[in-house]
């Protein structure tokens with residue numbers, strides 16, 4: 366294991382979800398080879414594995430082969446698997462804030478977040494729809510944050526993210542599409558080393574509007590955005606009918622697909638590779654990844670959770686952090 370590399374900060378996520386279980390399982394797989402991480406949360410959430418409290422991330426690499434290093438954050442309310450308690454919202458949020466602060470200082474190599482139960486945090490006063498928007502406030506980059514889902518054979522970005530479908534459609538305009546597409550291209554160049562990323566933009570309507578007979582957004586909003594992007598030298602194409610944009614043949618022709626709303630981009634990723642897909646936020650001041658799934662309250666506490674996506678998220682965060690360090694050197 367590379368003990369020179371700063372360890373990754375892994376947040377606890379929703380305590381009543383599967384975050385602790387998949388963190389423990391991920392540690393069992395990664396303890397010899399790494400990447401090393403430390404857990405920001407309540408150590409009682411880690412079932413069946415040894416843990417050791419640490420005072421700083423600098424202690425994590427030495428501890429990691431023997432036990433999960435934990436920077437402890439105590440929970441005020443008892444945890445019942447599958448039943449989130451809004452009284453625990455504050456330390457859940459604090460874990461994210463501390464992880465970002467440690468990554469910004471260089472003490473942590475990057476931030477890997479376990480899933481949060483968004484509705485519970487919202488009920489407790491959290492005013493961000495998800496990590497993506499919160500992280501953009503804590504560690505802003507030069508442009509908007511971009512939610513990129515990366516799976517085997519497919520990268521996908523939703524142009525609009527955590528909002529109702531009705532409001533997403535109302536929000537869609539050429540300026541927004543261009544902003545997200547530019548930030549996506551810049552993020553793929555910077556973090557994934559793709560010199561000239563090929564972007565494929567989905568249409569919004571069936572058959573990409575069928576020449577305006579099934580909706581006009583494709584013709585009047587998405588096509589002009591693509592023309593603008595192409596004039597700037599970005600290899601953007603489309604709008605393509607979304608129903609055939611994710612076939613193996615179509616996927617071979619682009620580096621990233623841009624969907625116009627959340628599910629258009631995320632359904633293909635989770636269907637193809639739920640256990641290996643990773644959610645990456647591009648264009649932050651820190652590296653951030655997370656599993657592609659949520660809190661899975663229905664199986665919490667049952668030892669049924671698959672740690673594959675979290676392991677992929679930890680590995681990808683380490684790769685991206687290495688890439689950023691090499692670029693800076």
Ligand SMILES: NC(=O)c1ccc[n+]([C@@H]2O[C@H](COP(=O)([O-])OP(=O)(O)OC[C@H]3O[C@@H](n4cnc5c(N)ncnc54)[C@H](O)[C@@H]3O)[C@@H](O)[C@H]2O)c1
Pocket residue numbers: 383387478479480481482483484496644655656657658659660661662663664669670671672673674
């Ligand atoms: N990064 C994040 O914080 C994040 C990501 C997605 C969803 N969420 C939140 O999670 C909550 C629940 O969302 P949801 O129900 O739509 O999706 P979900 O991913 O939690 O669950 C969907 C289904 O997949 C199963 N599943 C999920 N992960 C699994 C794993 N690792 N192993 C085995 N089975 C697994 C669940 O048991 C469930 O049947 C919501 O509050 C949502 O906002 C958070």
Ligand SMILES: N[C@H](C(=O)O)[C@H](O)COP(=O)(O)O
Pocket residue numbers: 494495496497498627631644655657658659
């Ligand atoms: N939209 C994501 C998904 O469904 O996987 C998820 O909600 C994560 O969002 P944040 O990383 O912003 O929490």
